[in-house]
Amino acid sequence: MLKLGVIGTGGITKQFIEATQENGSWKLTSVFSRSLEKAEQFGHEFSKNVRGYRDLHQFFSEGDFDVVYIASPNSLHFEQSRQAILAGKHVIVEKPACSNPSEMKVLQRLLRRYNNVYYFEAARHFHEPNFLKIKETIKQMDVIQGATLTYMKYSSKYDDFLTGNEPNVFSLNFSGGALQDLGVYLIYDAVSWFGIPNSVSYKATKLRNGIDGKGVALLNYQDFTVTLNVGKTANSYLPSEVYGLKETLVMDNAADLTDIQLINGSEKQNLTQKSAVNPMTAEVAAFTSILQKPLSLDNKQKMEDWLAVSVQVNRVIYDLRLSEKIVFRADKEFR
Ligand SMILES: NC(=O)c1ccc[n+]([C@@H]2O[C@H](COP(=O)([O-])OP(=O)(O)OC[C@H]3O[C@@H](n4cnc5c(N)ncnc54)[C@H](OP(=O)(O)O)[C@@H]3O)[C@@H](O)[C@H]2O)c1
Structure with a gap:
């Protein structure tokens, strides 16, 4: 059994714990919150034996767990x-893993020293069968002429922002914004499917505090361009597309991947893979199989490969953000 500690008591933590329960190899033991x-x-919603903490140092030093989410x-x-x-705990950290490359570098250095610790960014779609199917299909396409990827969902927290408040996800102080929150999925797509772009730029629609509510990003590759539409202040119902020569790979949504079609003229091939009901099931399965065999060199290699993607995604988001002069408090703390 993998013993689990969690930080944060929002809906997403609940969904993650449910995925671990469904997996069957996990036991929640510890919860950290600002309120004991x-x-x-x-914690008691899941088990009466879960212990609560409000002191982070105590959580890590006394908490009886192997992995923190x-x-x-x-x-x-x-x-x-x-x-x-x-503290020697394995880490599963929600996306985006860090606010900027300086933070990422510190963690990379630390992970080299604590090389028995596993560190994963929870970019849930990256482990889903539909994501992997798209990656495999793109590899087989002879010509790539770019892509248009969209993820734009009106956030209920924008209602709060409009009343004059500043929820974390719309705050420069908390490293929020459309790019960080939803754009990260699209950048995972682009980096995993096409590699690291040569140059990037972002045109944001900024809100009253300078955060990006929505925007359009351009990722320039050697032979093509990838366009990203992201937003948290409007809804988009556009599908996303990857352009080959005569064939086009069409997905219903570039982050919530539930339908994939390869279209060539009048021919349509359905490539959709079966997905779990809980969108965190696939990532939990991936992390579990690694954490159950922490000494396996194959598993260490897998983590290194995924970490390399996290580092690249972090860099791309940062460069996009800087191209629009969006500066976080976390950036200033590193100067
Ligand atoms: N993978 C996904 O599908 C998915 C979906 C949603 C969110 N996320 C990610 O999950 C993370 C949390 O998102 P969220 O929307 O739940 O965020 P949130 O509501 O702003 O905060 C999450 C938790 O952090 C604690 N918290 C809130 N404000 C805080 C503050 N000012 N200082 C310290 N702690 C604070 C709260 O727990 P306590 O009150 O118990 O301390 C809260 O439950 C983000 O990184 C987001 O990107 C991922």
């Missing part, structure tokens, strides 16, 4: 991951 009462209440506001991921690695 909340931590205990949240971090689902706090983005700006806190770095420091919480750093403390977890120092």
Whole structure:
């Protein structure tokens, strides 16, 4: 059994724990929250034996767990991951893993020293069968002429922003914004399917505090361009496409991948793979099989490969953000 500690008591933590329960190899033992009462209440929904903590140092030093799942506001991921690695806990951190490449570098250096610790960014779609099917299909296409990828969903937290408040996901202080929150999925797509772009630029629709509510990003490759449409202040119902020569790979949504078609003239091939009901099931299965055999060299290699993608995605988001002069508090802290 893998013993689990969690940070954050929001809906996404609940969904992750449900995926671990469905997996069957996990046991929730510890919950960290800013409120002890909340931590205990949240934990007891799953088991009466879960212990709550409100002191992060105590959580890591006394908590009886092997793996921590971090689902706090983005700006806190770095420091919480750093403390977890120092405490010898494996880390599953929600996307985006870090606010900028400086933070990422510190963690990479630390992971080299604590080389028995596994560190995963929870980019849920990256492990899903439909994502892998698209990757495999693109590899077989003779010509690639670019892609248009869209992920734009109106956030219920935008209602709150419009009343004058500043929810974390729309805050520069918490490393929020459309690119960080939803764009990260599309950048995972582009980096995994096409590699690292040669240059990037972002045109954002900024909100009153300078955060990006929506925007269009251009990733320039040697022979083609990939366009990303991201947003949290509007809904888009556009499908996403990858362009070959005569064939086009069409997906219903570039992050919530539930339908994939390869279209060539009047021919249509359905490539859709079966997905689990809980979108976190696939990533939990991937992390579980690695964490159950932590000494396997193959598993270490897999983690290194995934970490390399995380580092590249982090770099691309950062460069896009800087091209629009979007500066986070976390960036200033590293100067
Ligand atoms: N994979 C996915 O599908 C998915 C979906 C949604 C979100 N996410 C990711 O999950 C993470 C959390 O997102 P969320 O929407 O749940 O964020 P959130 O509501 O802003 O915060 C998450 C948790 O962090 C704690 N928290 C809130 N504000 C805080 C503050 N000012 N200082 C310290 N702790 C604070 C709260 O727990 P306590 O009150 O218990 O301390 C809260 O439950 C983000 O990184 C996001 O990108 C992923």
